[in-house]
Amino acid sequence: MKVPKARKCRICKKRFKPLTLYEWWCCEKHRDELATKLAAEAKQKRIQQQEKNRKKEAQQERQSLKVRKLALKPDNYFKKQAQDAFNQFIRLRDHGQPCISCGETNPPDLHGGQWDCGHFKTVGGFPELRFVEKNAYRQCKSCNAGSAKHGAKAATVAQRYEQELVLRFGQDLVDWLNGPHEMTHYRRDDFIRIRDEYRAKCRELTKKMEQSL
Ligand SMILES: [Zn+2]
Ligand SMILES: [Zn+2]
Numbered sequence: 001m002k003v004p005k006a007r008k009c010r011i012c013k014k015r016f017k018p019l020t021l022y023e024w025w026c027c028e029k030h031r032d033e034l035a036t037k038l039a040a041e042a043k044q045k046r047i048q049q050q051e052k053n054r055k056k057e058a059q060q061e062r063q064s065l066k067v068r069k070l071a072l073k074p075d076n077y078f079k080k081q082a083q084d085a086f087n088q089f090i091r092l093r094d095h096g097q098p099c100i101s102c103g104e105t106n107p108p109d110l111h112g113g114q115w116d117c118g119h120f121k122t123v124g125g126f127p128e129l130r131f132v133e134k135n136a137y138r139q140c141k142s143c144n145a146g147s148a149k150h151g152a153k154a155a156t157v158a159q160r161y162e163q164e165l166v167l168r169f170g171q172d173l174v175d176w177l178n179g180p181h182e183m184t185h186y187r188r189d190d191f192i193r194i195r196d197e198y199r200a201k202c203r204e205l206t207k208k209m210e211q212s213l
Contacts, residue, residue, distance in 0.1 A: 010034050078191035085198035086131050087117035092205045094138030101160045107140035116144035120161055120177055128184045131194055134169075135177055137161075 006015045009026035011033050016026035025031035098105045100118060107114045118139025121129045129135040143157045165174050186194075 011037075075188045075191065078188055078195065079186070082191040082195040082198070083123070083130065085195045085202065087136070089198045089201050089205065090117035090133065090136045091115050091138055092202055092209070093133070095209065097138050099140040099143055100137040100164050101139055101143040101157045103164070104140050107142060110141040110145070113141060115139070116141050118144040118161070120158075120165060121179070126179075126181070128181045129177070129179075134173060137165075 001021055003018055003021050006017050007024070008014065009016055009030055010024040011030040012026060014026055018024070025034050094100075099107060099115075100120075116139050117136050119126075119129065119136050121135055123130045126135075139161075143161075162174055165177075
């Protein structure tokens, strides 16, 4: 490379004639100024990079802490997350439908809400149907609380649930639900997969509902 005839001083921007290819200053004073300026810039850059690295490390630390914390969680933790997501989906799917058992469309607000996801074949008695959509419908909190217990109310709720299923979907569905069914053997990964699947379905349904408003 040839030394150019003239170039602009990096400090004062005046044109000067450099003696070497690497000379970017018009005078000694501006050489020193430029050296100081470049050193300050380099330092600033180093600080920024250090800051960036620190943030990245902190982020990685948080992430690995999260992973370790999740690894310590029992399977039941993910089972509950999966069930919550599934139940939420059922409530969204049946939005606008009356209670499957009592037909109520505006039930009283009991302990933080009006609606539950009620399983026809209970989660406790028939765990193999806990994530079967055909086995779960929007149910008012009062009926859902009743069906969890034994006694007269539970029997009535279950009976009316069954009658409503026959009306809405036919006897075949009820016969199928009454089973027998193959036992499922869900593991941790299954719960996580089901949870994510139903969370996605909930997001999709919510979006659709918002769009149709
Ligand atoms: Zn200069
Ligand atoms: Zn009800």
